[in-house]
Amino acid sequence: MTEFTALVKRDIALAFRQGGGMSAGLSFILAFLVMVPLAIGPDQATLSRLAPGLLWLALLLAVLLTAERIFQQDHDDGSLELLSMCPLPLELTCLAKAIAHWISVTLPLAALAAPLGLLLNLGADRIVPVALAMLAGSLSLSFVAAIAGAITAGLRRGGLLVPLLVLPLYVPVLIFGIAASTGNLGPTGNLPSLLVLLALTMITMVLQPWASAAALRAYFR
Amino acid sequence: MSSSMQILANPNLFQRIAAMVLPWLAAATALSFAAGLYLAFFASPADYQQGETVRIMYVHVPAAWMALFVYVLMALASAVALIFRHPLADAAAKSAAPLGAAFCFLALATGSLWGKPMWGTWWVWDARLTSMFVLMLLYLGYIAVWQAFDDPHRAAALARVVALVGVINIPIVKFSVDWWNTLHQPASVLKLTGTAIHPSMLWPLLLMALAYTLLYACLHLLAIGNEIAVRKIRATRLKDIEAR
Numbered sequence: 001m002t003e004f005t006a007l008v009k010r011d012i013a014l015a016f017r018q019g020g021g022m023s024a025g026l027s028f029i030l031a032f033l034v035m036v037p038l039a040i041g042p043d044q045a046t047l048s049r050l051a052p053g054l055l056w057l058a059l060l061l062a063v064l065l066t067a068e069r070i071f072q073q074d075h076d077d078g079s080l081e082l083l084s085m086c087p088l089p090l091e092l093t094c095l096a097k098a099i100a101h102w103i104s105v106t107l108p109l110a111a112l113a114a115p116l117g118l119l120l121n122l123g124a125d126r127i128v129p130v131a132l133a134m135l136a137g138s139l140s141l142s143f144v145a146a147i148a149g150a151i152t153a154g155l156r157r158g159g160l161l162v163p164l165l166v167l168p169l170y171v172p173v174l175i176f177g178i179a180a181s182t183g184n185l186g187p188t189g190n191l192p193s194l195l196v197l198l199a200l201t202m203i204t205m206v207l208q209p210w211a212s213a214a215a216l217r218a219y220f221r
Numbered sequence: 222m223s224s225s226m227q228i229l230a231n232p233n234l235f236q237r238i239a240a241m242v243l244p245w246l247a248a249a250t251a252l253s254f255a256a257g258l259y260l261a262f263f264a265s266p267a268d269y270q271q272g273e274t275v276r277i278m279y280v281h282v283p284a285a286w287m288a289l290f291v292y293v294l295m296a297l298a299s300a301v302a303l304i305f306r307h308p309l310a311d312a313a314a315k316s317a318a319p320l321g322a323a324f325c326f327l328a329l330a331t332g333s334l335w336g337k338p339m340w341g342t343w344w345v346w347d348a349r350l351t352s353m354f355v356l357m358l359l360y361l362g363y364i365a366v367w368q369a370f371d372d373p374h375r376a377a378a379l380a381r382v383v384a385l386v387g388v389i390n391i392p393i394v395k396f397s398v399d400w401w402n403t404l405h406q407p408a409s410v411l412k413l414t415g416t417a418i419h420p421s422m423l424w425p426l427l428l429m430a431l432a433y434t435l436l437y438a439c440l441h442l443l444a445i446g447n448e449i450a451v452r453k454i455r456a457t458r459l460k461d462i463e464a465r
Contacts (some may be wrong), residue, residue, distance in 0.1 A: 147386060151379050160370055164362040165383065168355050169390055172397040207389060211382050218378030
């Protein structure tokens with residue numbers, strides 16, 4: 001367990017000291033939000049109606065763009081292979097790296113994306129459900145990104161493959177994320193969708209360590 | 222089970238058995254297509270609502286069934302490759318993917334052609350259409366993984382993961398897309414369920430499904446044979462290079 005927490009701490013420290021992860025993701029979301037009114041017109045009512053979906057798209061794409069960073073650097077400099085030899089099973093190493101990615105990238109982005117809805121004329125009362133939905137789905141986003149990141153860890157120019165692998169896996173999260181974002185708060189409103197998001201998180205949590213480790217082993221042979 | 226699997230693991234023996242089976246399989250495919258198409262286009266009644274366009278169903282529905290069936294088969298082959306290190310299972314999974322993608326495309330294309338006269342539009346974001354579309358993306362991702370890596374062993378190991386993650390994803394996507402659809406639009410879309418299909422239409426449909434399955438079996442056997450040949454060529458070339 002000490003190895004596990006040490007690995008999580010190491011990855012978080014690396015992410016924050018190198019920069020790039022969270023701050024680049026946030027810059028990407030801002031750039032995306034500038035493009036939106038240019039693409040669909042500045043009409044306030046239209047923007048307000050589309051805001052939750054557009055915020056979710058921005059978050060998904062921002063997380064997608066950081067998926068490669070989870071394993072690639074450690075694979076390139078050889079530290080991943082060293083990590084695979086330590087007593088911690090490779091599956092738990094993968095889980096630790098995914099959790100570190102969540103803490104350093106997806107969680108802050110999910111917390112910051114919803115308030116940016118103000119730029120799209122999303123009312124303050126409608127920001128809360130969006131923020132809750134994003135927080136509930138964020139861990140699952142990191143797990144899926146870690147699966148694709150492991151598959152493309154040693155691939156030069158893996159950039160185009162990652163979206164193709166990740167986006168089909170994001171479909172359920174997006175559907176229930178939107179359902180939870182647009183409903184009212186409470187047990188008859190967005191609570192069922194929030195619970196489904198947490199269930200999806202559980203499923204990906206079981207799947208991710210196994211899938212990432214199996215993919216990484218293909219690179220070690 | 223495992224012993225017969227091990228016997229078929231020998232590529233040469235597999236090739237010989239495939240060569241023996243193929244002519245019969247091809248003949249059965251041709252016969253069932255002839256009978257199925259005759260029943261579908263001439264001997265079955267037109268629908269009282271849809272008229273003659275209902276005949277699209279006989280090419281559309283089996284293609285959709287095959288698209289799902291082939292993905293499950295591909296995932297099974299990947300699991301066999303992962304668990305038993307069966308040398309032909311990777312080849313089977315790899316060569317199944319383009320066939321499944323073709324069936325998936327066929328289902329989407331014929332569905333679109335059917336949708337225009339029936340629903341008045343080429344495309345609706347209905348639950349079934351959406352999940353088929355996602356299935357198509359899963360196929361494309363799987364094929365892209367095979368193409369992205371030079372080393373076939375590494376590509377095989379990674380493709381297994383992609384196929385197995387995908388097969389877990391399919392029911393989740395299906396379930397969530399159904400939920401999404403029912404949230405946004407009532408069940409106004411035409412569906413086969415609910416009303417039982419009349420035997421005069423059911424039999425041509427089942428016969429066409431049999432024909433599609435046989436066609437798939439033929440093509441898959443041929444494709445696995447090709448894959449084995451590609452591997453042999455690669456091995457021979459490597460040996461030539463080493464000999465120099």
